[in-house]
Amino acid sequence: MAKRRHRGMERRIAGERMATLFRLAETEALHRRTERARRYVELARRIGMRYNVRVPAPFKRSFCKKCFAFLLPSVSARIRVGEGRVVVTCSACGAVQRYPYRREQRARRASRARAQ
Numbered sequence: 001m002a003k004r005r006h007r008g009m010e011r012r013i014a015g016e017r018m019a020t021l022f023r024l025a026e027t028e029a030l031h032r033r034t035e036r037a038r039r040y041v042e043l044a045r046r047i048g049m050r051y052n053v054r055v056p057a058p059f060k061r062s063f064c065k066k067c068f069a070f071l072l073p074s075v076s077a078r079i080r081v082g083e084g085r086v087v088v089t090c091s092a093c094g095a096v097q098r099y100p101y102r103r104e105q106r107a108r109r110a111s112r113a114r115a116q
Contacts, residue, residue: 014051018044022059022070029070034092037070061088066095 025040041063048055063070064077069092071077078089084105088097 011051011053014047014053015056018047018053019056019059021047022056022062025070026062026072029072029076032075034069034076038068041068041070061097061099064090064093064095065097066090067093069093 021040021044025037025044028034028037028040044059045055045068047053061071067090069076069090071088071090073079076091078091080087080089084100084102086099086101088099089095090097
């Protein structure tokens with residue numbers, strides 16, 4: 001008789017492994033070992049796709065969506081802030097990612113208005 005798979009446990013373990021791989025990728029990128037960091041990101045994404053697990057939120061914006069390089073400010077990425085968005089440019093492939101931050105601006109203004 002075939003052994004039954006426990007999907008919930010598999011997904012939890014996959015999430016833990018993904019987080020571990022992203023942390024390893026971060027340390028490798030800090031030591032300027034970009035190929036190893038890229039491999040760790042690639043493995044983490046593959047695990048996520050296999051077990052249908054999302055990339056953990058803290059690591060969602062930490063890698064290039066095009067070449068999977070781990071993005072560290074001034075090491076492997078250029079980050080610019082302007083006109084209500086953050087622009088992240090990958091130094092490996094030149095891909096540009098833009099993230100809006102209007103909601104954060106509004107919240108900050110509202111908290112300042114309440115303080116006064």
